[in-house]
Amino acid sequence: MKFLLYLLAGAAGGLLGGMGMGGGTVLIPILTVLCGVPQHLAQSVNLFAFLPMAVFSLRVHAKNGLLDARGTPWMIVPAAVLSALGAWLVQGVAAEALRVGFGVFLCVLSLYQFAGGVKALRQKKR
Numbered sequence: 558m559k560f561l562l563y564l565l566a567g568a569a570g571g572l573l574g575g576m577g578m579g580g581g582t583v584l585i586p587i588l589t590v591l592c593g594v595p596q597h598l599a600q601s602v603n604l605f606a607f608l609p610m611a612v613f614s615l616r617v618h619a620k621n622g623l624l625d626a627r628g629t630p631w632m633i634v635p636a637a638v639l640s641a642l643g644a645w646l647v648q649g650v651a652a653e654a655l656r657v658g659f660g661v662f663l664c665v666l667s668l669y670q671f672a673g674g675v676k677a678l679r680q681k682k683r
Contacts, residue, residue, distance in 0.1 A: 562592050570603070571610055580610060582663060589656065596652040596659070 570584030581603040588599035618624045647655065 559592060562587070566592065567606065570606060581607070582666070585659060586663070596655040597647075600647075600655070600659075 566584050566587035569587060570580030573580045573583050581600075584603050584606065585596075585599045588594040588602060589596055594602070615624065
């Protein structure tokens with residue numbers, strides 16, 4: 558049964574990651590809540606799974622002419638440095654604190670997306 562949950566987590570994370578929506582927003586909760594994976598491990602699995610998803614997604618988007626690489630170097634360097642710093646800093650954080658922090662992040666993100674959707678609907682009706 559766990560195999561099916563892991564397969565579901567990978568499929569959901571891959572699908573959303575390929576669409577550019579951030580597969581970790583689904584992968585991490587599935588791994589922690591449904592599969593019982595500790596928070597630190599779920600986040601590291603998400604980071605590791607992101608690598609092949611990003612390669613395939615970039616290829617597809619580039620092939621379809623949907624990739625705008627201007628300014629990318631200005632994002633890559635600080636993102637890499639801050640990712641390493643964040644990974645180093647989070648080692649001392651308790652798993653429960655990470656879980657709560659990630660849950661709060663997802664709630665705020667959901668409210669932001671919901672508000673944006675409502676605003677778009679209101680503008681469309683006008």
